Amino acid sequence: MDRGYVLVDEYMRTNVSPLSAVGDLVPTLQLAHVGFAEGT
Numbered sequence: 001m002d003r004g005y006v007l008v009d010e011y012m013r014t015n016v017s018p019l020s021a022v023g024d025l026v027p028t029l030q031l032a033h034v035g036f037a038e039g040t
Contacts, residue, residue, distance in 0.1 A: 002027070012038055 001007065006014055006021040013020050023035030 005027040006025045008014055008021050008026050011020075012022050012026070022038035024030060026038070028034055028038065
């Protein structure tokens with residue numbers, strides 16, 4: 001965690017395999033279409 005966000009790599013993977021984090025959990029823009037694209 002960093003300032004309330006989950007740390008991920010360039011493929012949105014966390015350090016706990018096989019978990020990924022997208023959308024409001026990561027420090028990117030907090031917009032619906034951005035979260036959707038990250039999940040895809």
